[in-house]
Amino acid sequence: MKTLLLHFLTLLLGLVVHHSHAQSDVVPTYKGDEIDLTTFKVATLYKGADKRLVAQRLNITGIADLVRLESNQWHITVAFNASKAVIDERDIWLQLRSNISAAEIHINGHHLFSNGIVGTSKLNETTGRSMVRQFIPRAYLVDGRNNLTVRFSNFHHQHGALFRDLSIGNLTELSLYSNVMSIAPLVFSGIFLFAIFVNLALYFSLNRKKVFALLATTFLFNFVLMAIETMYWNGLLNTVTLADSYTLRRTIEALIYFCLIGIIHFEFELTTKHLLGAITLFAAALLPAMLFRWPAALVLGVVALGFAVFGMIKKPGTNHVILASLLIITLFNVLDEFNLIEQYDFVFSHPLVTSVVFKLDNLGMIVFALLMIFSSAKNIWNKTQALNQTQLKLAKLEYQFVQKHIQPHFLMNSLMSLQQLVNKDPETAGEMIEALSEEFHLLTIMSKQKLVPIQQEIDMCHTHLKIMSIQQRAQYQLKVQGINGDEQIPPAIFHTLVENGITHGYSGNESAAFLLTKESTATGMSYKLFNNGKVTPRSGKKESAGSGLNYIKAQLEAWRPGQWTLTAGEVEGGWETVIKVNETI
Numbered sequence: 001m002k003t004l005l006l007h008f009l010t011l012l013l014g015l016v017v018h019h020s021h022a023q024s025d026v027v028p029t030y031k032g033d034e035i036d037l038t039t040f041k042v043a044t045l046y047k048g049a050d051k052r053l054v055a056q057r058l059n060i061t062g063i064a065d066l067v068r069l070e071s072n073q074w075h076i077t078v079a080f081n082a083s084k085a086v087i088d089e090r091d092i093w094l095q096l097r098s099n100i101s102a103a104e105i106h107i108n109g110h111h112l113f114s115n116g117i118v119g120t121s122k123l124n125e126t127t128g129r130s131m132v133r134q135f136i137p138r139a140y141l142v143d144g145r146n147n148l149t150v151r152f153s154n155f156h157h158q159h160g161a162l163f164r165d166l167s168i169g170n171l172t173e174l175s176l177y178s179n180v181m182s183i184a185p186l187v188f189s190g191i192f193l194f195a196i197f198v199n200l201a202l203y204f205s206l207n208r209k210k211v212f213a214l215l216a217t218t219f220l221f222n223f224v225l226m227a228i229e230t231m232y233w234n235g236l237l238n239t240v241t242l243a244d245s246y247t248l249r250r251t252i253e254a255l256i257y258f259c260l261i262g263i264i265h266f267e268f269e270l271t272t273k274h275l276l277g278a279i280t281l282f283a284a285a286l287l288p289a290m291l292f293r294w295p296a297a298l299v300l301g302v303v304a305l306g307f308a309v310f311g312m313i314k315k316p317g318t319n320h321v322i323l324a325s326l327l328i329i330t331l332f333n334v335l336d337e338f339n340l341i342e343q344y345d346f347v348f349s350h351p352l353v354t355s356v357v358f359k360l361d362n363l364g365m366i367v368f369a370l371l372m373i374f375s376s377a378k379n380i381w382n383k384t385q386a387l388n389q390t391q392l393k394l395a396k397l398e399y400q401f402v403q404k405h406i407q408p409h410f411l412m413n414s415l416m417s418l419q420q421l422v423n424k425d426p427e428t429a430g431e432m433i434e435a436l437s438e439e440f441h442l443l444t445i446m447s448k449q450k451l452v453p454i455q456q457e458i459d460m461c462h463t464h465l466k467i468m469s470i471q472q473r474a475q476y477q478l479k480v481q482g483i484n485g486d487e488q489i490p491p492a493i494f495h496t497l498v499e500n501g502i503t504h505g506y507s508g509n510e511s512a513a514f515l516l517t518k519e520s521t522a523t524g525m526s527y528k529l530f531n532n533g534k535v536t537p538r539s540g541k542k543e544s545a546g547s548g549l550n551y552i553k554a555q556l557e558a559w560r561p562g563q564w565t566l567t568a569g570e571v572e573g574g575w576e577t578v579i580k581v582n583e584t585i
Contacts, residue, residue, distance in 0.1 A: 028042065028080050029081040030169075032086055032090065036167045037078045037168065040059060041058060045063055046077075049073055068158060071155045073151070073153045075149060075150065078149075079147050080145075081146070087143070092136045092141065092168055093133055093169060094134050094136055095165055097130065098130070098163045100162070101116065101128070101239055101240055102116030102127055103115045103152035104118055104150075105149070107140045107149075118151055118152060127157075127241075130231075130235060130237045150166070157239060159244075160245070178235075179351075185226040185230040188363075195373060199212045199216035199372075199373075199376075206380075207563075207583055211263055214263045221255050222369075228252075257296075258300075261282055261304060264304065264322060265311075267311070278310075281307075282300065295333070297337075301330045305329075308323045325367060329368055331364070387561060443460070446460070449491055450490065450491075451488040451491075452488065452489065453486060457489060457494050458478070458516070462478055464499070465498065472509050472510075473509045474509040476514075477512070479514070480515075490555035490558070491555075493552050496552055500549075501533060505575055513532045515529070516528070517530075523582045524582045552579075560583060563583055565578075566578070
């Protein structure tokens with residue numbers, strides 16, 4: 001393991017030196033340790049089927065700068081020295097890692113392998129894989145100077161004609177770098193997959209909140225990105241599929257940060273106008289990032305961070321986790337883009353550390369995923385605790401509610417009315433007995449259920465109004481509009497409001513008219529109960545009305561936690577109570 005790590009450290013340091021400093025034009029010599037031939041200024045470039053000379057003494061940068069100018073068929077020749085002792089000592093492999101559309105490799109005139117099909121146009125060019133390794137037969141090599149020729153075309157991907165790696169070495173060395181660079185994507189993809197399932201579960205279990213769908217989508221795009229990285233480093237990805245690898249990655253990154261804009265919008269409860277402004281700024285930043293190949297993750301991350309700061313200003317004291325996560329993402333993007341950590345020795349202390357450091361931009365998204373899962377779990381825990389308290393409170397209120405309906409004064413008033421009616425109007429007395437029996441029967445059934453059909457609730461209201469009409473010798477009526485009768489609601493909500501309306505809105509033998517209507521709103525449903533009485537608070541009734549409203553509020557909270565409002569007040573011609581529920585019932 002130490003030997004492999006030492007080779008890997010040597011390889012990375014060599015790559016840093018090769019890519020950051022121009023190499024001499026001296027033909028490199030292979031002595032057993034891996035060398036990347038394109039980092040030396042020894043390549044000669046030709047173009048066209050007739051192999052017209054373009055330039056000499058080129059390295060990887062010089063080749064890419066010239067090839068990306070046009071789509072064509074190209075050739076490069078590179079020389080390297082190798083002694084017979086080195087050739088006989090160990091197996092020598094060649095590794096091609098590039099985003100060149102298609103290429104074929106020859107060594108000293110021998111065809112080594114083809115990666116795709118080199119063509120003269122898009123029609124007859126077939127793209128190859130992002131990385132290929134091939135054993136070089138000893139018979140292909142000579143003692144001294146060896147000539148390597150690469151014939152390639154770039155019709156499918158003109159602007160990405162870059163040889164990232166044209167190396168010779170032993171298989172262990174060549175595989176080590178790919179293996180190490182695959183560790184972080186594999187680990188990260190597992191974490192993103194877990195985050196996807198968690199947020200999908202939250203979406204379907206918590207009233208289909210859009211923010212959880214967006215979070216799941218965000219982590220899905222990250223998972224795809226990690227899958228692409230893993231396939232790339234193992235030679236399983238084509239140089240060009242639907243798009244070239246650069247465009248594909250940048251597009252996925254843009255989708256990730258676009259989802260973040262939506263998440264911020266929902267988390268901070270910003271307006272549609274604010275969202276459109278953020279999308280406009282996002283598009284204005286994305287266009288130059290794609291055209292001029294700016295670091296898209298860094299540019300779009302700053303836009304998302306700015307939107308989160310704006311949301312915090314508009315809604316102070318709201319979700320701090322989003323802002324903290326975006327700060328971390330931006331920090332990691334800066335560290336990754338400017339390679340501010342790679343220079344330290346600890347980076348190469350362990351393969352996992354090395355792999356993670358070279359994927360710092362993705363690590364920021366991992367931190368975001370874990371923080372959001374923690375935040376959601378904390379919110380669910382807090383809501384569960386609050387719901388438990390609400391249910392305890394509701395149980396007590398339900399008991400009080402049942403007691404309220406069988407209080408002695410209610411029975412006494414009803415019995416006194418019956419006593420008078422038995423002799424004077426036996427028929428009406430029979431109707432009252434039936435109504436009392438029906439109300440107590442409905443009350444007994446409904447008090448044991450969490451939700452009841454609204455028609456059952458309306459029937460109990462009608463029954464109660466019939467009893468009160470007989471008691472007060474007045475006409476108490478309830479009309480209903482816009483209600484189908486099949487929706488489910490908590491029991492005795494409107495019955496309680498009707499009772500309060502009778503108690504506080506009428507006196508003596510005044511007739512009473514109630515109107516219950518249901519309307520659809522932009523976010524759910526609205527129920528309105530109107531009565532034409534005048535508010536006349538009576539001594540000894542304030543406590544009763546308060547307990548009734550507390551019962552209603554507790555029932556609504558248990559039914560739709562945090563998604564309801566109850567308002568009441570005088571309107572023209574009487575009193576109106578409005579219950580709004582944010583989800584369709």
